[in-house]
Amino acid sequence: MAANSRISREEVARIAALARITLGEDELTHLASQIDGILDAVAVVQEAAGADVPPMSHPIEVNNVSRPDVIVPSLSPEAALSGAPASEDSRFRVPQILGEEA
Amino acid sequence: MSDLIKKGAAELATLIASGEVSSREVTQAHLDQIERVDGAINAFLYVDAEGALAQAELADKARGNGSSSALNGVPLALKDVLTQKGIPTTCGSKILEGWRPPYDATVVTKLKNAGVVILGKTNMDEFAMGSSTENSAYGPTRNPWDVQRIPGGSGGGSAAALAAFEAPLAIGTDTGGSIRQPAAVTGTVGVKPTYGGVSRYGLVAFSSSLDQAGPCARTVLDTALLHQIIAGHDPKDATSINAPVPDVVAAAKSADVKGMKIGVVQELSGDGYEKGVADRFAESLAILESLGAEIVEVSCPNFKFALGAYYLIAPSEASSNLARFDAMRYGLRVGDDGARSAEEVMSMTREVGFGSEVKRRIILGTYALSAGYYDAFYGSAQKVRTLITQDFSQAYQKVDVLVSPTTPTVAFKIGEKSDDPIAMYLNDVATIPVNLAGVASMSLPAGLSEGLPVGFQIIAPAMKDDRLYRVGGALERELHKQWNGPLTNQAPNLVGQ
Amino acid sequence: MALTYEEVISKYEPSLGLEVHVELNTQTKMFCGCATVFGAAPNTQTCPVCLGMPGALPVVNEKAIESTIRIGLALNCSITPKSRFARKNYFYPDMPKNFQISQYDEPICTNGYLDVDVETDEGMQTFRIEIERVHMEEDTGKSLHVGGATGRIHGAEYSLLDYNRAGIPLVEIVTKVVSGTGKYAPEVAKAYVKELRDILRSLGVSDVKMEQGSLRCDANVSLAPIGSGKLGTRSETKNVNSLRSVERAVRGEMIRHARLLDKGERVIQETRHFQEDSGGTRSGRSKEQAEDYRYFPEPDLTPVAPAAEWVEQLRSELPEKPSLRRARLQSQWQVPDKEMAALVNAGAVDLVEETVALGADPTRARGWWLGEISRLANEAEIELTSISITPKDVARIIELISAGELTDKLARQVVAAVIAGEGDPDSVIATQGIKVVSDESALIAAIEKAIAAQPETAEKVRNGHVPAAGALIGAVMKETKGQADAARVRELLLGLLGQG
Ligand SMILES: [Mg+2]
């Protein structure tokens, strides 16, 4: 990896964990150098615009699109659960959840 | 081989409407063609023969009851990124293998209501990320003009299905060129409508602020007929435009460019554009000029930042959109042995379920949005978007439409660029500015370069999609005279011919 | 040695931050048309949108926007001319998209305040709580942890997810740092949540039931040595599910922090969970690194830009502020301060008002709600507002007492039966055959029977020793199974024994 690299292998590992993607050692190395190259190429955007240019998050600016508070039929629980890898008692069954007490 | 498959959608619709042929016969002819050639092309991920024939029968009945749909009974290939109730939807990914959505995309509802027969789901780069359809988990699609070459991407399956006469109509989606670039390299027509012109409800999101579904066909008029059916306001999509759809069919039929001002984007030419591509482009301009259009040069100086902005915005939005593929509610689940936690199962499933391009973009996007980098990357990219939009609006003060070659080169060989993401991304240099600004664009065949199709791109202001069809229709009419029909007629070795 | 609360406040100055999440009572969810009925069968109120299915898109519920603006106005906030939704990205199985649609740097309401009254050593004192922001977001699904200790996440073998709650509109109300409360911090916190609850209830925008989770409070607490002028490290306590718990959680955290600081230890910035049984808090998972939510503008939604005229119209239609209303009712009912405070604390103001509106005498209405009915609610460990007797029932009971058709004792029996679900007062009276024995001949017969049974006692009364009558009255009441009017029995008895 180039000495002036924008992103380190460790940083890619941290980002992969944040994105919930396990990466093998080789994949990590390969990806880190590719992403470094891409970041180098896209960093050109930083030169393009000064502080006076407003950011644009949406191509066609429209405001206040909403819907009335009127009930629309839901899916049946069978349809809702039809794609579930596992289910039980009309609920989605998932592996044990680590983390905070709900 | 039935000669029905060589006919365009408009002609088939007329034959079906007059009762000369049934939708069932037309549908069966296309199913037979798929059976015959798709082993070599791999355009389809799923063929719903039974469902298609049932829809065809409904269309035949609708005809009897006086259906007014302009495409009643005509078959269509649907990109596998749109949901169709009960039909497998994979987005070209392992992570969605086996998922059958419980609902129809709005585009699918509109197609069904119009009596269009959906033959099946077409191959694509995984989650629409790619320009070659090599990133499909289900193997690459091959270009019917030369099976060693890519059909473009991400909608390579839809474009190849048209070129191989497996379907007269197809739906694609275009985030950075995924309709237009495949159209260009397969000698077909593809339109990316104005952002918000076609509902995104049921379109599995890659980059929400860029994605747009659109019509694909072998002629400009067929594309317009399909455009008219799928476009229009949808209350289920908050970004859908609540305004009348311009009459694109009338525009395609009028095909009159007299007095129109056509701007050639200086920045979309020169280095990197191969000679055959540049020549066909110049010839097309000459034709348009001979038809009474005025050709002007325009400059869009910020287009040079477009690729960088795109490869930040699209991965960023994708990293969030694709977070839902986590093995909890649908799709693949890996590593659930009763001992592992949900978190571990998520990470393992995403490792196995996503291909390398998808992982690359998710990580890139996660990084671009993360604390400390947002302003430098995502924030700057959003500003570039503003600059590019300003370039467009300034250009449209001078001209009615802008034009450029759709792609710098013709179809490249399968495998040629698969491990060089930056080289791959350069394919989209001419198509990407369009998505960033949300304007409308068409690619149509301009001829051949060393035996392979070259695309001509037209770009119209937002909600002026009809201008694409006026210009495209005019150019196509003249070119068809030269070719004695669609460009696909110029392909002696075309698979499916 | 453990510090007492008095010692804590003699050395440290607390600062608070309160985050309240309110589930709106809209018919449908924030971004889809699914119903929001509490307690529905699992996954019966879900659709592609709230299940985060591929391809589905959110569309904002206009009623939720209206309700949020009304909340903001009632809390004296500025309404942002153009606010935006953002995505808050983090993975959690109860969140179907693995991002929450929320508002980030452009919330719909900002910079408000709420004044709350707290009883201090110097009498009633008003504290101004400044509101940082009020914003819209969506709720998560609910998980049920199976295996291990029941319902606990730790040691569970797997979890079951119900997404009925996923996507229900939530409004998050965040205060600025609240300082200067001194030892009253726990009371101020409680009074704030309570006043907020009353306002939300008066607006009709939420069920505000803490026990059902439609109003949830996170309490941030920090301590700094008095006079230091600094802010200490805060802890954030979640899972605070009642008003009483708000007060307990704040007090408990103040003591916990002070004990750490006194030992020269550090308070860790972390999330803690309130334990209803012990009143203490327990550390959540400690985070190795700060959360990185990667907020960015939600590309699937358009900005919210409420027209100024609409906002003004909503402002003009706001209901009377609960504090003003309380003052008005207090003077109408002629209630002393202390009793009014008791009514407010018991959450009985609305109940009494409705009972009075149905024709009951204010003093009697107050008496029943604060007395017998409150006692039964306490016994059942439920809020007065959740007890299953209505102002209409109470008004009817008061009416029957006034008409002499119920004695106080019988009325209590009817109240208990109504709460037990046996029907309204009239049907309880009918099925249980409750009636005041007013048939004088039956009463006289019973009195004569009692006199015959206790001749010596009767003699004492005849001789002017009136207090002895109690034993005879008791016997009569027993004979009539309590259905006689004791005052009338006494009158008749004394008359018969020549003492009338
Ligand atoms: Mg929140």
Ligand SMILES: [Zn+2]
């Ligand atoms: Zn829903």
